[in-house]
Amino acid sequence: MSAAMLLRGLRGIAIASAAALMLPAAQAGLFDDEEARRAILDLRKQIDQGNEQSRARQAELAEQLSQLRRSLLDLNAQLEQTRAEMAKLRGQDEQLARDVAELQRRQNDLQQGLDDRVRKLEPQKVSVDGKEFLADPEEKRQYDEAIAVLRKGDFAGAAASLAAFTRRYPASGFNDSALFWLGNAQYGRREYKEAINAFRSMVQTSPDHPRAPEALLSIANCQVELKDPKTARKTLDELLKAYPKSEAAQAGRERLASLK
Known part of the structure; x- marks a missing residue:
């Protein structure tokens, strides 16, 4: 065998060895991209779940806020009604006080009139x-x-x-x-x-x-x-x-x- 042929053989062995060495590295790169995609998908899923939970929580909070507003409106209406009833009661109390005062005045007048009549009848x-x-x-x-x-x-x-x-x-x-x-x-x-x-x-x-x-x-x-x-x-x-x-x-x- 000539030296040239030997040299070409060695080069082929070297290229084959290099190719053999590069094949696992490429396969490893392929595996890393798949895991990254799964991780991304998992992350998106988690994000989507988080967004869904957030939207559900926001909807729940919105409903609670709406209920709170309705409760506040009801409470305000009750408060206004209570104020109106209290004002009515105050008016009734004032009228009752006036009626009592008038009744007492009439009673005093009647008593005075009765006393005057009694005095007129007394010897x-x-x-x-x-x-x-x-x-x-x-x-x-x-x-x-x-x-x-x-x-x-x-x-x-x-x-x-x-x-x-x-x-x-x-x-x-x-x-x-x-x-x-x-x-x-x-x-x-x-x-x-x-x-x-x-x-x-x-x-x-x-x-x-x-x-x-x-x-x-x-x-x-x-x-x-x-x-x-x-x-x-x-x-x-x-x-x-x-x-x-x-x-x-x-x-x-x-x-x-x-x-x-």
């Missing part, structure tokens, strides 16, 4: 002609009105009022004075017989009355007007015996002297 202490007694307000009012009519010179009106008074209140503490002034009113009307009856009733009922002497003197005057001097002198004698120190007795003495 009152009065003093007439030195005599003190209890009289009903209406009783006193009628007596005072009758005397007021007499003072005006209305003898007819006074006689009617005083006569009605004595019939209505026969046991009144005013009765003696009412009889006395009734006699005077009748005397003013020249109703002498009626006047004598009134004066006599007064003297017989209350001989100790401070106006009893005047009543006897008035009886005598009526009898004089009736042209009955004899009876008048008897009445004057009665006056002088019963009430000798009275002013009426002094006038009676003068009257008696004129009759002799």
